Amino acid sequence: xxxxxxxxxxxxxxxxxxxxxxxxxxxxxxxxxxxxxxxxxxxxxxxxxxxxxxxxxxxxxxxxxxxxxxxxxxxxxxxxxxxxxxxxxxxxxxxxxxxxxxxxxxxxxxxxxxxxxxxxxxxxxxxxxxxxxxxxxxxxxxxxxxxxxxxxxxxxxxxxxxxxxxxxxxxxxxxxxxxxxxxxxxxxxxxxxxxxxxxxx
Numbered sequence: 123x124x125x126x127x128x129x130x131x132x133x134x135x136x137x138x139x140x141x142x143x144x145x146x147x148x149x150x151x152x153x154x155x156x157x158x159x160x161x162x163x164x165x166x167x168x169x170x171x172x173x174x175x176x177x178x179x180x181x182x183x184x185x186x187x188x189x190x191x192x193x194x195x196x197x198x199x200x201x202x203x204x205x206x207x208x209x210x211x212x213x214x215x216x217x218x219x220x221x222x223x224x225x226x227x228x229x230x231x232x233x234x235x236x237x238x239x240x241x242x243x244x245x246x247x248x249x250x251x252x253x254x255x256x257x258x259x260x261x262x263x264x265x266x267x268x269x270x271x272x273x274x275x276x277x278x279x280x281x282x283x284x285x286x287x288x289x290x291x292x293x294x295x296x297x298x299x300x301x302x303x304x305x306x307x308x309x310x311x312x313x314x315x316x317x318x319x320x321x322x323x
Contacts, residue, residue, distance in 0.1 A: 125320040126224045126241035129232035131285065131293060134277035135255040137305045137313070138247040140262070142228045144314045149321040154219055155228030162211045176208055209288050224321070229281070233298075234289050243320055246299040247313060251306035 128145075132138030139155065146153035156170075163170045209231075216235035219225055227236075233244040249255040255274070259265050265273050285293035296302050303313045 124241055125243050127220060127227065127232075127236055127239065128225075128243050128245055128317060128320065129227045129236060130245045130247060131229060131233075131281070131299070132247040133249055133255070133294075134274050134281070135259040135262075136247045136249040137258055137262075137310050139228065140310055141247060141305070141313045141317070142226055144310070145317050145321070146226055148314065148318055151224045151226055151321050152219075153226040153228060154216070155230075158212055158215050158219075158227075158230050161215045162208060165215075166208065166211055168208070173208055226321075231285055231288050243301060244299045245317065246294070246296065246302045248294075248302065248304055249306045250304050254306050 130138055130142055142153045142155065145151070159170050159173050162168075163173060212230050213235040216227055216230060216232050219227075220236055220239065233242065236242045249258070256267075256270050259270050259274060260267060263273075282293040285291065291298050301316075303316060305313050308316065
């Protein structure tokens with residue numbers, strides 16, 4: 123199968139951002155991650171920082187469903203809350219960029235946005251070695267050693283909650299993905315090489 127799109131979800135500290143960037147450089151296929159937030163920020167007239175806060179505090183799907191039902195019952199013609207509008211805008215932006223050609227998408231539930239499209243490979247990148255993960259978080263993000271674990275837990279919880287709230291699926295359930303890569307075993311180069319083969323004809 124010729125791959126047009128790779129969507130990547132990842133553990134914090136797994137090196138997925140670097141893998142996606144290298145993959146883009148080596149194949150010439152554009153990579154979109156933060157760019158999605160920046161585009162939504164401009165279209166929704168809301169700062170990237172505010173979007174980050176919405177994503178971090180997103181409700182779980184049960185509470186979100188209760189909210190939606192409540193809004194419908196009071197006759198609100200637009201029942202979506204701010205979180206819902208941001209998610210829809212992100213999904214639309216992902217599809218818009220996908221229509222422009224082959225792409226690598228980092229985060230933002232991109233596999234959900236592209237679920238009706240062909241030639242999509244869904245990837246999850248993890249790091250099974252806690253020491254390597256800790257070192258990468260300190261080196262790559264400049265996080266002080268004393269707060270590495272709390273920072274890691276916060277980001278992984280944010281990603282898990284956001285994914286579940288908007289897809290109804292568990293973020294770290296391997297059944298949601300076509301490929302799961304362990305950067306502790308394959309390292310950055312090995313993960314990049316594995317995905318590069320999907321994009322090169």
